[in-house]
Amino acid sequence: MTIQRREFVAALAAGGAAGLAGCSTLTGDDGGDAGISGETLTLTTTTSTYNTGLLDELNAPFEDRYGVSVDAVSQGTGQALETARNGDSDVVMVHARSLEDEFMEEGYGVNRRDLMYNDFVVIGGPNDPAGIGGSDDVTEAFTAIADSESSFVSRGDDSGTHTKELEIWDETGLNVDEFGEWYQEAGQGMGDVIxxxxxxxxxxxxxxxxxxxxxxxxxxxxxxxxxxxGGPELLANPYGIVAVNPAVHDNVEYDLAMAYIGFITSPEGQDLIENYTANGEQLFYPESLSEEPNFQQYVPEGWSADNTGNSSDSSDE
Known part of the structure; x- marks a missing residue:
């Protein structure tokens, strides 16, 4: 995935911003929004979307529009997906594509959409004992941390951030199981680890x-x-949103989940993401809408036409 600022499509006409993904607009007999008042949507999501306050910005207008409540449960990506596997969530907002693909391939999720992105950064004290400041190679930076046995706190919680960290260690060729006391697995959310x-x-x-x-x-x-x-692409951090499959768990609020997916991937929802800041800084970059839509958002990583029995080899073209 190439990180870049996306240009939005033109805003929809008034009343069309619900933009439901894969289902018709929820409207009542009077032309207003559908009568789904009193229902609750359970969203399992990462600590990063929860702790930054982004969810409050997204959920309030959705709740007002449909007269429902959103119960946002903050968990690491792995636990959020596991909660959904158990049928205790209606929709999942996470940031570990390999785990999302596994969830989809097992049949637990449907209608995945790219949502937004930011990136990962390596942070530490100003004294920088491993001398990694300004490095443009994160694998070399991790190797320097390990070689100097400088203190490192890992999420250690099967979250999207932890998954990315392990991916980087794997790129270094080092085995985290052989690390000494300098490497600490916290088993905590991002805020606590920071x-x-x-x-x-x-x-x-x-x-x-x-x-x-x-x-x-x-x-x-x-x-x-x-x-x-301008840092390494390995530190890209895309977020996706997935509805829980009602064919597996018939108790899930599937229509409401699709309404939520439609809202936050609509021009209105994407604009809320674009304009959300903290300490004067933009935290997330919307990715659902683009003048050059990314087909790959709908399929697992590494998918090709070969999976359907059709050749994807274009060398003769």
């Missing part, structure tokens, strides 16, 4: 949004930038 890193003067991998939201409260600096600021 606070722990501050207290210990340690490095950690963080999503840019949570760091920017907390940067005035902690004594940590960005030492390795992500692709939003």
């Amino acid at each position: 606070n722990m890193a501050t207290q210990q003067g340690a490095y950690t991998l963080a999503d840019r949004g949570t760091y920017l939201d907390m940067q005035d409260e902690v004594d940590l600096e960005i030492h390795v930038q992500g692709p939003i600021e």
